Amino acid sequence: MATLIEPKVLKGFRDxxxxxxxxxxxxxxxxxxxxxxxxFAPIDTPVLEYAEVLLGKGGGETDKQVYRFTDHGGRDVAMRYDLTVPFARFMAAHLGELALPFKRWHAAKVWRGENTQRGRYREFVQVDFDTVGTDSASADLEILLLMRESFLSLGLGGVKVHYAHRGVFNAFLSRLGLAGQSVEVLRAIDKERKIGPEKTREILAEIAGGENADRILAYSRVEASAALTRAKLAEAAASDAPGAKRLAQIGLALEDIGVADTFVLDPSITRGLDYYTGIVFETFLDRLPGIGSVCSGGRYDDLASLYTSQHLPGVGASIGLDRLMAAMEELGEAGQATAGPSVLVLMLEEGLLAEYHRIGAAFRGAGIPAEVYPEPRKLAVQFAYAEKRGIPLAVIAGSDERAKGAVNLKDLRSRESFDGLSLEDATARASALLR
Amino acid sequence: MATLIEPKVLKGFRDxxxxxxxxxxxxxxxxxxxxxxxxFAPIDTPVLEYAEVLLGKGGGETDKQVYRFTDHGGRDVAMRYDLTVPFARFMAAHLGELALPFKRWHAAKVWRGENTQRGRYREFVQVDFDTVGTDSASADLEILLLMRESFLSLGLGGVKVHYAHRGVFNAFLSRLGLAGQSVEVLRAIDKERKIGPEKTREILAEIAGGENADRILAYSRVEASAALTRAKLAEAAASDAPGAKRLAQIGLALEDIGVADTFVLDPSITRGLDYYTGIVFETFLDRLPGIGSVCSGGRYDDLASLYTSQHLPGVGASIGLDRLMAAMEELGEAGQATAGPSVLVLMLEEGLLAEYHRIGAAFRGAGIPAEVYPEPRKLAVQFAYAEKRGIPLAVIAGSDERAKGAVNLKDLRSRESFDGLSLEDATARASALLR
Structure with a gap:
């Protein structure tokens, strides 16, 4: 016999x-x-694209995280490392076919050669949703409402969406004469949640001087009410009056709709990327704030400028599905979905093959997932299989039952038996037991 | 401005x-x-695996269709080209954690550097389902029943699942002294549907002589009834009596269950691959037989022998989703799914932002997908958007309506208007209009 190949997966990849x-x-x-x-409409894009499309002209040479190679035809190709860049390429390619504003969601795998020592994965799923082709307050508001409802639908308890406005922050920094250092300042603020205010002040003081550090920290604080925070930002906004107006529109609409409890106007939210120009946001689970943001995003001024001269402003967010799944597992919410069926039809005699499959079909017809154990093995073996798969109900029927047109139903959780039922009564009883 | 990058996708790939x-x-x-x-339970495996795992030790060097490269860590890796090999690796890796028999389905993309001139794609979706860990007739039967029900659920009209037994065919060939040429013979038979019986006879005569060619063609013919075909195969089976018995078990059970109409015992079905040892099958749409099999598979003796010494017999099938989608488009069945919402809430005045989103929420709360047009543009623009996205209903409400607590609902298909409705009446009316 040939040597066996070890059935291992690559580091950072998972079954x-x-x-x-x-x-x-x-x-x-x-x-x-x-x-x-x-x-929001679903779309899909290829996993492999021209490297130039994903990484830009000339650029990206240094991006060691991207899986990039030469294909059989000598093309320089790469696996997508996010869903935003392919979406931008998609919009540029299909502008003529799509109604603007265009709203899409996309849930798919992406790949990055991350350092696995920090517990990161190299293959993971992102769930993105964006509205492009409008810079309206309504689109911003809709994304926020959608985020709220998405998390409500997952049954993870409360969430808080913290939001702010990147344009207002930039205008504020300009007024302090710090426009040139905005990236460093934003990065420092972005880290405050992790490193605490004192360390943040130190870093800011180094970048901008002690007085400005205090001003920036005062700016980034959440005030006692959203109205007070808004007033502070309106003053700080200076040249970005439209940004302050936008924040007010959104904040008042959230209150008017009656969902303001979920939202926190939090000027410390900046999102590191240069890409954002308007509203920015992050989402925290009330029960697990420590895991960080599970859904982040914001408004950008132009999605697809690498590929088209058509101006495409938009707003969007991305859910890190793996972090969310880890959270659900920690909260014990993941067990709701089980992979097994609800009923196992035991095989007592192989000669009754058709009969067993007819019984299975009757349960499925009543909306109850059911399977037939495929071999006439000892009952103990068949029950052990049911237990290992978490199947709650078993149907037991041999020649005697068949002659009587009856089956026996057993609840494997309570060990209660219901014998001599007609098939119709058995499916009804099973429905009741599974409720 | 920098030169734009052309937003093109790779040949053989699609948005x-x-x-x-x-x-x-x-x-x-x-x-x-x-x-x-x-x-059947869902599983997932990585897109990238060690090349050795996907291609075997040493082998595969010549497989130009596989996307294979060296990653950042110097590992020889490849993108999966089917779902069977990763499933075999998965079973070997997780034997201790899984209940046997194990039934899984997996719908995912695979990649092959196919010749695109024949209209083939290099990225496509396969849908596989298998039962492993049992060589029982029940598992064979269940796969056949599942295939039937899968296609019924798609509303594509009737299907015919043609099935045969590879072991019986092999035994028959052995008796003719053609065991050594079985692969060529099987390939010739496999092509009969495409090239016709005469050309097939020519090829067979070259391989096996004229007399044997006639015997093989007689063997592969579908007789007037399944019982007659079974009798012919039972005689031909010779040393593979268990194979003939298996065919009888399955055929009689299909009749007993009352679904025999969907199945054709067709000895010309062989499946080219050496891999299959028992029942084999292909599926044809009654309305589009010409597109070939949309779901094929069979029983194999040992799934994961490359990775484990544990014997894992199984039976499974694979649906080519892209061929199936092409068929649905040809049959006009694909239009049922639309990506747009059912209701567009028009924006007449931006000051009513919160009001419009509250209206949208009321429709969604009644189970009706609804979105707000994000800008207060001309009504003609908003109606054109609704038309382009195929949105059937519009809600129109300005300050006057708001003061009265009313909205106007318009059916954009019939141009019928329902004015001055309460929000509750509007959602009820919309439900009725959408039924």
Whole structure:
């Protein structure tokens, strides 16, 4: 016999076993329902693209995280490392075919050669949703409402969406004469949640001097009410009066709609990326604030300028599905989805093959997932299989039952038996037991 | 301004626009429901694996269709080219964690550097389902029943599943002294549907002589009834009496269950691959037989012998989703899934932002997907957007309506208007109009 090959997976990659994959699918399905209810449409793009398309002209040479190689045709190709860049390329390619504003969601795998020592994965799923082709307050508001409803649908308890306005922050920094250092300042503020205010002040003082550090920290504080924070930002906004007005529109609408409890106007939210120009936001679970933001994003001024001269402002967010799944597992919410059926039809005699499959079909016809144990093995073996898969009910029927047109139903959790039922009564009883 | 990058995709790769992606998702969801109703569990495996795992030791050097490269860590890696090999690796890796028999389905992309001139794609979706860890007739039967129900659930009209037994065919060839030429003979038979019986006879005569060619063609013919075909095969089976018995068990059970109409015992079905040892099958759409098999598979003796010494017999099938989607588009069945919402709330005045989103929420709360047009543009622009996205209903409400607590609902298909409705009446009316 040839030597066996070790069935190992690459570092940073994972198999998903049934219960976990069922939980992941259920998560995506629930999000999908909310996206659709808001009129967001699904799209898909290729996993492999021209490296130039994903990384830009000349650039990206240094990006060691991207899986990039030469294909059989000598093309320089790469696996997508996020869903935003392919979406930008998609918009540029299909502008003529799409109604603007265009709203899409996309749940798919992306790949990055991350350092696995920090517990990061090299293959993971992102769930993105964006509205492009409008810079309206309504689109910002809709994304916020959608985020709120998405998390409600997952049954993870309360969430808080912290939001701010990147343009207002930039205007504030300009007024302090810190426009040139805005990236460093934003990065420092972004880290405050992790490193604390004192360390942040030290870093800011180094960048901008002690007085400005205090001003920046005062700016970034959440005030006693959203109205007070808004007033502070309106003053700080200076040249970005439209930004302050936008924040007011959104904040008042959230109050008017009656969902303001979920939202915190939090000027410390900046999002590191240069890319954002308007509202920015992050989402924290009330029960697990420590895991960080589970859904982040913001408004950008131009999505696809690398590929088209058409101006495409937009607003969007991304859910890190793996972090969310880890949270659900920690909260014990992931067990709701089980991969097994509800009924196991035991095989007592192989000669009754057709009979067993007819019984299975009757349960499925009543909306109850059911399978037939495929071999006439000892009952103990068949019960052990049911237990290992978490199947709650068993149907037991041999020649005697068949002659009487009856089956026996057993609840494997309570060990209660219901004998001599007609098939119709058995499916009704099973429905009741599974409720 | 920098030169724009052309937003093109690689040859053989495709974007999926909303309507098509919605159709694809809906297809997978419907299949998923059937799989689950039969107790098949979802799994997932990495897109990238060690090349050795996917291609075997030493082998595969010549396989130009596989996307294979060296990653940052110097590992020889490859993108999966099917779902069977990763499943075998998965089973070997997780034997201790899984209940046997193990039934799984997996719908995912695979990649092959196919010749695109024949209209083939290099990125496509496979949907596989297998039962491993049992060589029982019940598992064979269940896969056949599942295939039937899967296609019924897609609303594509009738299907015919043609099945045969590879072991019986091999035994028959051995008796003719053709065991050594079995691969060539099987390939010739496999092509008969395409090249016709005469050309097939020529090829067979070259391989096996004229007399044997006639015997093989007689063997592969479908007789007037399944019982007659079974009798012919039982005689031909010779040393593979268990194979003939298996065919009889399955055929009689299909009749007993009352679904025999969907199945054709067709000895010309062989499946080219050496891999199969028992029952083999292919599926044809009654309305589009010419597109070839949309779901094929069979029983194999040992799934994971490359990775484990544990014997894992199984039976499984694979649906080519792209061929199936092409068929649905040809049959006009794909349009059922639309990517747009059912209601567009028009924006007449931006000051009523919160009001419009409250109206949208009321429709969503009644189970009706609804979105707010994000800008207070001319009504003609907003109606054109609704038309382009295929949104059937619009809600029109300005300050006057708001003062009265009323909205106007318009059916954009019939141009009928329902004015001055309460929000509750409007959602009820919309439900009725959408039924």
């Amino acid at each position: 998903f076993l049934p219960d976990r994959e069922a939980a992941r699918l259920s998560l995506v399905r629930r999000l999908e329902q909310v996206f659709r209810s808001y009129g | 999926f626009l909303p309507d098509r992606e919605a159709a694809r998702l809906s297809l997978v969801r419907r299949l998923e429901q059937v799989f689950r109703s039969y107790g």
